[in-house]
Each structure stands twice: as C-alpha cells, then as structure tokens.
Amino acid sequence: MKLAMIGFGQAGGKIVDRFLDYDDRTNSGIVRAAIAVNSAKADLMGLENIPQENRVLIGQARVKGHGVGADNELGAEVAEEDIDEVQNAIDAIPTHEVDAFLVVAGMGGGTGSGGAPVLAKHLKRIYTIPVYGLGVLPGTDEGGIYTLNAARSFQTFVREVDNLLVFDNDSWRQTGESVEGGYEQINEEIVRRFGILFGAGEVGDGQEVAESVVDSSEIINTLSGGGVSTVGFASEEVDLNTGGGLLSRFTGGDGGADDNLDAANTTNRITSLVRKAALGRLTLPCEIEGTERALLVLSGPSEYLNRKGIERGRKWLEEETGSMEVRGGDFPRQEPEVAAAILLSGVTNVPRIKRLQQVAIEAQDNIEDIQQESEENLESLVEDDEDELEPLF
Numbered sequence: 001m002k003l004a005m006i007g008f009g010q011a012g013g014k015i016v017d018r019f020l021d022y023d024d025r026t027n028s029g030i031v032r033a034a035i036a037v038n039s040a041k042a043d044l045m046g047l048e049n050i051p052q053e054n055r056v057l058i059g060q061a062r063v064k065g066h067g068v069g070a071d072n073e074l075g076a077e078v079a080e081e082d083i084d085e086v087q088n089a090i091d092a093i094p095t096h097e098v099d100a101f102l103v104v105a106g107m108g109g110g111t112g113s114g115g116a117p118v119l120a121k122h123l124k125r126i127y128t129i130p131v132y133g134l135g136v137l138p139g140t141d142e143g144g145i146y147t148l149n150a151a152r153s154f155q156t157f158v159r160e161v162d163n164l165l166v167f168d169n170d171s172w173r174q175t176g177e178s179v180e181g182g183y184e185q186i187n188e189e190i191v192r193r194f195g196i197l198f199g200a201g202e203v204g205d206g207q208e209v210a211e212s213v214v215d216s217s218e219i220i221n222t223l224s225g226g227g228v229s230t231v232g233f234a235s236e237e238v239d240l241n242t243g244g245g246l247l248s249r250f251t252g253g254d255g256g257a258d259d260n261l262d263a264a265n266t267t268n269r270i271t272s273l274v275r276k277a278a279l280g281r282l283t284l285p286c287e288i289e290g291t292e293r294a295l296l297v298l299s300g301p302s303e304y305l306n307r308k309g310i311e312r313g314r315k316w317l318e319e320e321t322g323s324m325e326v327r328g329g330d331f332p333r334q335e336p337e338v339a340a341a342i343l344l345s346g347v348t349n350v351p352r353i354k355r356l357q358q359v360a361i362e363a364q365d366n367i368e369d370i371q372q373e374s375e376e377n378l379e380s381l382v383e384d385d386e387d388e389l390e391p392l393f
C-alpha cells in the first residue's frame with residue numbers, strides 16, 4: 001500500500017522520518033511521499049530524512065517559529081489559518097499514485113494534537129482516497145495537561161479520519177531510559193509494526209510474490225467503517241534458506257515423513273505466532289473480543305510460510321474476536337524472521353481510553369479550580385482591604 005505520510009508536530013515528524021528510514025532499509029515502498037508540519041522551527045530542522053522542501057512551518061505570524069507550547073487549541077488554530085501552506089506541499093506530491101493519507105501525531109502535545117484533526121478534516125473534504133490517522137497517546141507519567149490534550153484530540157481525531165490507528169506510549173515505556181533513547185526504540189517498534197502491515201502487497205524489484213496476497217484493497221476494507229484500531233505483533237528468528245518446510249511447500253507436503261514434519265512445524269510456528277501477536281502487547285491495549293474487522297499478515301522467507309498456517313491463524317482470530325471479517329495473507333520477505341502482524345479494526349472495549357478520559361476530566365476540573373483560585377488571590381493582593389484606593393483609570 002502506498003501512503004502519503006504527513007507528520008504533524010514533533011512526534012509526528014520524527015515517526016514519519018523514521019518510516020522513510022525503514023522504507024530505505026527494507027525496500028518496502030510504502031512511503032510514496034513524506035511531509036512534516038510544525039509550528040516549531042527547531043523540530044523541523046532536527047529531522048533527518050524528510051526533504052527540506054517537504055517541511056512546512058506554520059503559525060509563524062502567531063508564534064514566530066517557537067511552537068505552541070502544549071496549547072492544542074492554539075495548535076488547531078494555527079493549522080486552520082495556515083492550511084494553504086500545508087496544501088501547497090501536498091500539491092507537489094503525486095497524490096494519484098497514493099492509496100491513502102496517513103496523518104501521524106502525538107496527541108498529548110500542542111501542534112500535532114490540535115493540528116492533525118484539522119488537517120484530516122481538510123484532506124477528507126478534498127480527496128476521495130482514505131485519510132487515516134496514527135495517533136500516539138502520552139505516557140501516564142507525563143501529567144494532567146498532556147492527558148487532557150490527548151483525550152480531547154482523540155475524540156476529535158477519531159471523528160475526522162477514516163480510521164484512527166492508536167499507539168500508546170505508556171505500554172511501551174521502559175524504566176531507566178533517557179526520554180530520547182526511549183523514543184528512538186519506541187519509534188522503531190512503531191514503524192516495524194505498521195511497516196509490515198502496510199508493506200504487505202507492495203512487491204519491490206527482486207522480491208517474491210505472495211502465495212495468498214494481501215493487497216491494498218484488503219487493508220482499506222479492514223479499516224473501512226471507521227473507529228479505532230490497534231496492532232498486535234510477534235516474531236521469531238529463523239535461518240534463511242535452510243528448509244523449514246521448503247520441500248513440503250513444493251511437493252504439497254506429500255513427499256515423506258520429513259516433509260510432513262516440516263509442514264507441521266511451519267503451521268505450528270505460524271499459529272503460535274498469531275496467538276502471541278493477538279494476546280500479547282498491542283499498540284493500544286484492549287479486549288480483542290468484539291473487534292469488528294481484522295487483518296492478519298504473515299511475513300518471512302517464503303519457505304516458512306504456508307497457507308494452512310495462515311488459514312488456521314485466521315480461524316482462531318475469528319473465534320477470539322467474534323468477527324466474521326478476518327482477512328489474511330502472506331508477505332514473503334528475505335529476512336531472518338517470521339512475523340505475524342495483526343490489525344484489529346473497530347475495537348470498542350478499551351479500558352485505557354476510559355481511564356484517560358477520567359484523568360482528563362479531573363485535570364480539567366483542577367485547572368479550572370486553580371485558575372479561579374489564582375484570580376481570587378490576585379484580586380485580594382491588588383485590592384486594599386477597605387477599598388480606599390482608586391485605580392488611575
């Protein structure tokens with residue numbers, strides 16, 4: 001699937017920058033165009049791979065290149081005011097070669113949190129291709145204002161995109177790491193998961209064609225219907241070009257005891273990877289039962305992939321989710337690992353979001369109280385007790 005990626009704000013820009021690097025390394029061909037939008041000049045300058053001409057500075061008249069702080073209402077306003085500048089950058093990319101837009105942003109900050117939903121709304125008005133969001137939730141230790149920003153951005157972003165894929169920083173936080181080092185690793189996890197999902201069906205030069213292909217229309221169908229999505233992932237290292245079902249694949253598994261064993265191993269490996277991916281750590285933790293649609297992509301050297309394994313994995317997912325719409329396919333890649341990536345689309349049983357909203361409401365109430373209190377305190381400081389003094393004007 002070919003995407004036009006637009007990173008909004010610092011996190012969004014860094015993640016899209018990383019996607020470009022992933023694309024280069026793996027030859028996956030998913031990033032047809034990459035744009036970064038920010039109100040902070042320094043953040044745009046810190047990017048490594050996004051071409052200079054695709055870095056758009058917005059809100060210069062208001063914040064002079066210094067960013068909006070964590071004020072996402074201001075982030076939304078400057079995005080609205082300067083949407084033409086963003087559109088100019090999009091006009092320069094070949095949108096007719098693109099299957100969908102992906103707007104990426106951290107939802108806890110200001111620029112991306114406020115700006116990404118504004119951009120999504122604008123894109124949906126103009127283009128007929130789907131507009132997806134990739135929204136990052138802040139860690140719970142980031143504080144009330146980030147949680148409040150994220151809760152409000154989440155609500156708005158979901159409404160404006162065709163589907164919101166969510167990644168929760170909180171589930172991926174590692175203790176004892178520097179924030180920057182931590183993000184580097186988290187961003188790598190993000191691009192790996194979404195890279196395999198969106199990369200399925202994109203056959204580069206010299207790559208093998210899948211036996212049961214996942215093409216972009218299957219990804220689009222899985223994401224259609226809107227709502228919120230999460231991704232599960234599991235992988236296992238394997239040796240390249242040393243069997244694991246190579247013969248059995250070509251002989252249909254009828255070549256003798258060894259071949260049968262190989263085929264059984266391959267199938268078992270796949271089904272256990274599918275379970276691990278669905279029941280392990282999801283990009284947004286949630287209950288998978290009740291998921292509306294799902295897509296299973298199995299990637300790895302073709303000798304380690306078989307139709308039976310994928311079919312079993314798909315069936316198992318149908319039972320676990322209760323969904324009647326579970327698609328699946330393989331994605332042959334000459335990498336020394338077999339990986340299962342599962343897109344669960346239309347999830348609704350998400351306690352993490354309910355908790356986020358609760359904390360956000362508490363933060364909102366606290367902020368109002370503090371504001372009121374500080375107004376009263378200021379008044380009692382400035383006014384004299386008996387009201388004997390008159391201001392000048």
Ligand code: GDP
Nearest residue numbers: 009010011014106108109110111112113138183
């Ligand atoms: P903005 O520039 O005003 O949009 O705000 P930022 O993107 O700097 O921060 C918004 C939120 O994104 C933060 O609260 C963090 O939770 C998260 N964040 C910032 N940088 C990264 C990053 O590199 N990777 C990830 N996964 N999250 C990030």
